[in-house]
Amino acid sequence: MRKHENYEEKGNLLQVKYILPIAVLLLGFLAFNFITKDRGVEVPDEPAGPLVITETIDNVPRAGPMSEDRDGTLIPNPDAWDTQPDEIPIAVTVPRDSFDNWSERVKQFGFPTGASSALRRSVEKYGALRANQCSGNIIVRTSETSLNIRSGPAVSNSVIAKANKGAAYDVLMWANDEASSGNRWFLLVDDRRKVVRGWVSGEFCDTSGVTFAN
Numbered sequence: 001m002r003k004h005e006n007y008e009e010k011g012n013l014l015q016v017k018y019i020l021p022i023a024v025l026l027l028g029f030l031a032f033n034f035i036t037k038d039r040g041v042e043v044p045d046e047p048a049g050p051l052v053i054t055e056t057i058d059n060v061p062r063a064g065p066m067s068e069d070r071d072g073t074l075i076p077n078p079d080a081w082d083t084q085p086d087e088i089p090i091a092v093t094v095p096r097d098s099f100d101n102w103s104e105r106v107k108q109f110g111f112p113t114g115a116s117s118a119l120r121r122s123v124e125k126y127g128a129l130r131a132n133q134c135s136g137n138i139i140v141r142t143s144e145t146s147l148n149i150r151s152g153p154a155v156s157n158s159v160i161a162k163a164n165k166g167a168a169y170d171v172l173m174w175a176n177d178e179a180s181s182g183n184r185w186f187l188l189v190d191d192r193r194k195v196v197r198g199w200v201s202g203e204f205c206d207t208s209g210v211t212f213a214n
Contacts, residue, residue: 099133099213109172109189109196116158118151123187123196126153126175133213137168138186142204149198153185154178160198163188169197171210177201186210 106127111120126132140147140163149161153175163169170191177183186205188197 099130099135102130102133102213103128106172109194111196115196116151116160118157119160119196119198122152122157122175122199123173126173126187131214132173132175134171134174134186134210136210137170138188138200138202138205138207138210139168140165140200140204141206147200147204149188149200151198152178153199155201157199163197163200168209169200172196174202174210174212175199 106123109123111123142165145165146162147165148159149163150157151160154177156179169188171186172189173187175185175187177185184202184207185199186202186207187199189195190197
């Protein structure tokens with residue numbers, strides 16, 4: 001009988017020996033979960049003021065918005081960048097006016113030997129007016145074999161040379177017909193030799209290659 005009681009005592013001791021540590025561990029685990037419950041990494045509060053969004057305008061970083069809403073009132077935000085793009089000056093290349101130094105260009109041309117005084121006067125008269133400046137060339141389209149070159153812009157002026165049919169000639173200036181016929185006349189020049197040739201009527205020429213100052 002005593003031997004049987006010893007077995008029971010030993011069994012009770014074994015139960016206490018193993019169950020007690022397990023119970024302690026279980027209680028410790030539960031206590032740890034309770035203590036650490038909802039206690040993760042703290043997230044910092046949102047900063048006061050509006051959310052700053054960075055964007056790129058013309059490759060320059062900018063931020064916004066410029067103001068924040070407080071109690072329904074828009075108040076400028078001094079910490080925000082200007083969201084409006086800066087005005088960037090654009091270099092515009094303006095074509096050089098080919099007639100800027102017109103008077104100097106006219107002076108480069110001389111007159112053929114024996115040129116009439118009428119031709120000289122006409123060049124001086126119209127060469128000083130910007131409205132009569134032109135450049136380029138004309139092509140003679142007369143039905144005749146040649147076209148008269150005159151000392152002035154009218155048929156009343158003397159014939160001083162001939163312009164060949166189909167030939168192209170450089171021009172230096174133009175003028176309305178002095179006899180009020182409504183036709184334009186053009187002063188032909190030899191641009192290579194810098195010599196004035198005289199005037200021809202645009203009525204018998206292709207003038208599409210002429211550039212006018214105005």
